């Protein structure tokens with residue numbers, strides 16, 4: 271497994287669901303391509319610049335030293351991704367042809383956020399014959415979640431996750447509790463306990479091939 275595609279409906283989703291795993295994959299020298307579909311301009315309070323979340327994501331990209339050619343930011347309108355299904359599918363197919371991912375990390379099929387559902391479903395359509403697909407855990411969006419894959423992490427991966435989450439000052443100011451250290455380390459401790467590791471992140475296995 272060398273080419274890993276990261277799918278983020280909005281700028282912070284992959285960091286929250288798979289930030290420790292992304293840190294580990296980068297450390298292991300995997301070739302990443304990271305796609306964000308909406309910078310959620312309409313979700314920000316009026317006093318914040320519309321490109322705030324986009325700039326915060328760029329800070330994450332810079333923190334990891336990810337090259338310009340290894341990420342892409344789309345500007346689809348937040349909460350309306352369902353109106354752009356076909357366009358999104360076509361973009362994913364283009365990425366399949368150009369980047370040829372072995373592994374796709376995106377939202378879970380059990381995520382109930384309307385935009386997350388679109389990306390999870392279109393990812394299945396685009397990669398159902400060509401790549402392994404796993405869904406990350408965003409507990410406040412799920413009623414149930416299948417913890418089928420555990421990716422073991424060390425403290426340094428969690429520390430890195432915490433550092434990148436700190437880039438989202440706009441969300442921290444809005445008191446989103448899942449940006450706290452307690453949340454990241456707490457959930458990773460629970461998932462680690464399930465696989466004899468200090469820390470871990472859990473994933474739903476949507477499709478697996480190797």
Ligand SMILES: [Zn+2]
Pocket residue numbers: 279280283383386
């Ligand atoms: Zn989201």
